[in-house]
Amino acid sequence: MADGAVRERWGHRAGRGKGDGDAADVALLDAALRVHEPLTRATHGFHAWPAALHPLAARDLIAAFPGKSVLDPFCGGGTVAVEALVAGRAAYGRDVSPIAVLIARARTARPGPEGIAAMRAAARRLAASATSARQLPPPDIRRVVERWYEPHVLCELEAIRSGISAMDGPVADLLWAVFSSILIKTSFRESDTRARREAVHRPPGTTATWFHRKAREYGRFLETLQEMVPEGTPSADIVRRDARDATALRVDLVVTSPPYPSTYDYVPMNHLRHAWLGIRDTGVDREMGARRAWREGEREARRQWSLDTHQWTASMAQSLTPGGHLVIVVGDGASPTGVIDALGPSVEAVRAAGLTLRARASVTREDGRGVDRWEHAILAAAPSLAR
Ligand SMILES: C[S@@+](CC[C@H](N)C(=O)[O-])C[C@H]1O[C@@H](n2cnc3c(N)ncnc32)[C@H](O)[C@@H]1O
Numbered sequence: 001m002a003d004g005a006v007r008e009r010w011g012h013r014a015g016r017g018k019g020d021g022d023a024a025d026v027a028l029l030d031a032a033l034r035v036h037e038p039l040t041r042a043t044h045g046f047h048a049w050p051a052a053l054h055p056l057a058a059r060d061l062i063a064a065f066p067g068k069s070v071l072d073p074f075c076g077g078g079t080v081a082v083e084a085l086v087a088g089r090a091a092y093g094r095d096v097s098p099i100a101v102l103i104a105r106a107r108t109a110r111p112g113p114e115g116i117a118a119m120r121a122a123a124r125r126l127a128a129s130a131t132s133a134r135q136l137p138p139p140d141i142r143r144v145v146e147r148w149y150e151p152h153v154l155c156e157l158e159a160i161r162s163g164i165s166a167m168d169g170p171v172a173d174l175l176w177a178v179f180s181s182i183l184i185k186t187s188f189r190e191s192d193t194r195a196r197r198e199a200v201h202r203p204p205g206t207t208a209t210w211f212h213r214k215a216r217e218y219g220r221f222l223e224t225l226q227e228m229v230p231e232g233t234p235s236a237d238i239v240r241r242d243a244r245d246a247t248a249l250r251v252d253l254v255v256t257s258p259p260y261p262s263t264y265d266y267v268p269m270n271h272l273r274h275a276w277l278g279i280r281d282t283g284v285d286r287e288m289g290a291r292r293a294w295r296e297g298e299r300e301a302r303r304q305w306s307l308d309t310h311q312w313t314a315s316m317a318q319s320l321t322p323g324g325h326l327v328i329v330v331g332d333g334a335s336p337t338g339v340i341d342a343l344g345p346s347v348e349a350v351r352a353a354g355l356t357l358r359a360r361a362s363v364t365r366e367d368g369r370g371v372d373r374w375e376h377a378i379l380a381a382a383p384s385l386a387r
Pocket residue numbers: 049050051052053054073074075076077078079080094095096097100241242243244256257258259260266267286287288289
């Protein structure tokens with residue numbers, strides 16, 4: 001396949017696009033990059049996770065490559081794993097962040113009607129006891145979180161946290177995810193991705209109400225997921241793991257979106273969740289492409305991102321069954337000196353891993369900063385068995 005754009009056109013939402021390879025493959029990748037409309041589908045709306053793949057992109061990419069199994073080595077909130085389940089495939093998700101693993105497990109959970117009812121009932125009890133709570137969190141948690149919450153919010157959250165800690169089993173796992181989902185909204189932090197402090201007032205009882213409301217909504221999402229997943233589909237397998245490490249897993253499809261270079265600090269942005277959930281091993285030293293790496297030194301960060309890209313791609317090439325496919329969605333980053341190209345290192349890594357580059361598509365991103373950044377989708381295939 002020749003390098004460079006062979007088709008260039010103007011699209012509706014995401015701006016200019018270009019692609020290279022078989023027309024049907026390019027159209028598939030291009031469509032995956034352009035879908036943006038918000039939608040409610042299965043459990044996708046439960047719990048925020050930045051830079052999530054669009055559920056319909058995941059759905060269509062999975063449908064295009066029929067098989068038994070799908071792996072996402074950077075699963076984040078579990079978008080690909082949810083869509084793999086809905087397609088009746090064995091779903092594998094991996095991520096270095098313990099919070100991503102918590103969310104992806106929560107979004108792919110299938111506790112059945114009794115489990116959902118038990119989760120709702122427990123949430124109702126916890127919310128009732130939290131409304132008038134007076135107990136502050138223990139010192140190790142308070143030290144980290146105190147400046148981020150009003151005192152009465154701290155007490156309500158502590159009542160919920162200690163209540164879940166006293167439970168065990170699958171209901172507790174579901175409730176930890178619900179608890180995690182309200183920790184930013186109830187705080188002074190502007191959002192998951194913006195650490196600015198905003199002085200907001202939440203009347204007493206609001207935190208408990210939001211927790212209960214989230215649990216009810218989550219219960220509805222779980223019911224929908226249960227209806228959408230074909231009978232006999234295995235449970236999703238979501239595990240904490242560095243994508244660069246070799247894996248014994250064998251799958252026929254990998255669909256993934258690795259961290260875009262210098263875009264987010266996934267681990268540090270979850271510091272409130274780590275404190276509240278008692279997570280000490282946060283995975284901070286294993287996070288790829290983190291923005292902080294570019295602040296520390298651009299040259300070294302670029303070199304490391306390229307090396308990491310080669311490593312995880314090689315690991316995925318080992319995981320693919322003969323003739324299996326790898327789809328990567330990745331975007332350029334921005335640094336003080338300009339655009340950080342994500343396509344070049346990704347394409348090189350695909351080739352170095354012994355995969356065949358079948359197609360690629362790129363679409364411009366509107367970042368409001370006047371920087372010409374692109375988002376890319378790459379399709380590669382593992383060699384088929386010789387006849
Ligand atoms: C762009 S996000 C993936 C979002 C996901 N596709 C979704 O729909 O939610 C990139 C993810 O890579 C994870 N990550 C960063 N470094 C990693 C590593 N070395 N191994 C595995 N996951 C890593 C981050 O925690 C983050 O969840």
